[in-house]
Amino acid sequence: MKKFCILALAGLAALSSCKKEPASFKVTTQAINEAVYASGEIMPAEYEVIKAVTSEHILKILVAQGNQVQKGQVLAVLGQPSQNTQLDILDKQLRLARQNASDSSARARELRQKAVLARKQYEQDSAxxxxxxxxxxxxxxxxxEARHRAIKAQASLTEYNNLQYQYRALRDDQRGNVLSVSKQLAQLRELRETNVLTSSIDGKVFSIYHTEGSTAAAGDPILLTGSAGRFKLELLVDERDIAQVKLGQKVFFETDAFAGKQFTATVSKIVPVIQKENRSFKVEAGVAGTAAFFPQSSVEANILIRQANALAIPSTFLLPGDSIWTAGAGGKVVKQKLNTGARSGPWIEIKSGLKAGDLVYEKAP
Structure with a gap:
């Protein structure tokens, strides 16, 4: 339809040039498509950007770009080579701490035996x-002599109480040591697990941002994985237009990776929270077909918000102030004020001011 309209205008221009008259057009009904502009990027329909939690050295990357991966598959390992040694040391420290914290430890047995003897001595001295x-x-x-025996019995009691206190303090200290080493070991194991990067989806490795031996800062992306053959658009729509966007609307888009080609998608998600930095709303659209797109490629899109057959004229005929030269009463050419609507390609919608069949001119005769 777009080519037909352009050819028709070209024909009118050629005809009028032969007669040396202004180009004219008879008002008719045209297909009007009204759309909202959006920009963004194309991404896999399901994807994850796997990032480093803390600043870490990249020990191993176990996949290559383009590889198919499965959920749970290990993709990369971060951390320091010394972490394995640290784990072994902490394991040994924990075993030793638990042995020391048991009632069978040498120091615990010694204190218990001394306490038993001290109690017997106190009982004897007290008697x-x-x-x-x-x-x-x-x-x-x-x-x-009686006072001397009483002082000796009190000293025996003090010794017995002191040994009991030493035993309890030893147990508390040993148990605290067990807890401390256990905490260190748990933290190191958690860090190690965090640094083993696995895939949470079945799909494909689209991008690897680091190489083995490099260092990734906290929050740095390491890999991008996603569904193969299924894509979506992540678009930004201006806050002034978002009210017109609805689920299920058709989207026409282009991407520089496929210059000159137009693709279609369907609005599948509208995030109802404004992004303050650009005063826009995020809109997602599922892409039709299985073309091999390149994730994170920029796209420009038009979200179709209305399709209608309406009176229209070529937009080149419209004068400043939304008026037009048209044939009035008696065939005299006059300037007519219009109420215009949407622009669609070379056409502009006429809501009022003209009717079907009226003749309009590009300029005054």
Missing amino acids: EAQNYRELAAEKAVPAQ
């Missing part, structure tokens, strides 16, 4: 002190 108190009360032994 003697009681005996001497009774004898002193009967004047059988000097009072000073």
Whole structure:
């Protein structure tokens, strides 16, 4: 239809040039397509950008660009070679700490045995002190000797209590050491697991951003994987146009990777949160067909928001201020004010001011 309209205008121009008259056009009904412009990029329908959680050295990359991958497959390993050695050391430290924290440890046995002896000594000294108190009360032994036996019994009790305290402190310290080493080991294992990068989808490796031996900063992308053969558009729509965009609307788009070709998609998702940095809304559209697109390629798109048959004239005929030269009463050419609508290719919609069959002119005769 677009080519037909352009050829028709060319024919009118040629005819009028022969008669040396302004080009004219008879108002008719045309197919009007109204669209909202959007820009963005094309991505796999399902994808993930795998990133480094912390700044890490890249030990191994186990896939190549273009490889097919499965969910759960290990793609790369980050970290330091010394981490394996650190894990071994912490494992040994934890075993030793647990042995020391058990009741069978040498230090624990020693303190328990000393406490048993100290208790026996205290019981013996306490009995003697009681005996001497009774004898002193009967004047059988000097009072000073009774006091000496009481002091000795108190010292035995203090020794027994001190050994009990040492035993409890040892147990608390050993248990705390077990917890500390266990925490260090868990953190290192978690870090190691975090640094083993796996795929969460079945698909294809589209891009590898780093090489083995390089260092990735925290948040740096390492790999891009995604579904093979299925793509979507991630578009930005201006906040002034978003109210006109609906699910299921058709999208026509072009990408520089396929210059001169037009593709279609369908609006599948509208994210209802404005992006403050550009005052736009994110819109996704599923791409029709299985063309081998290149992820992250930029696209320019038109989201079709209305299709209608309406009165239209070539946009080149419209004068500033939305008016037109047209044949008035008696055939006299006059300037007529119009109420215009959407532009569609070379056409502009006429909402009021003209009717079908009216003759309009590109300029005054």
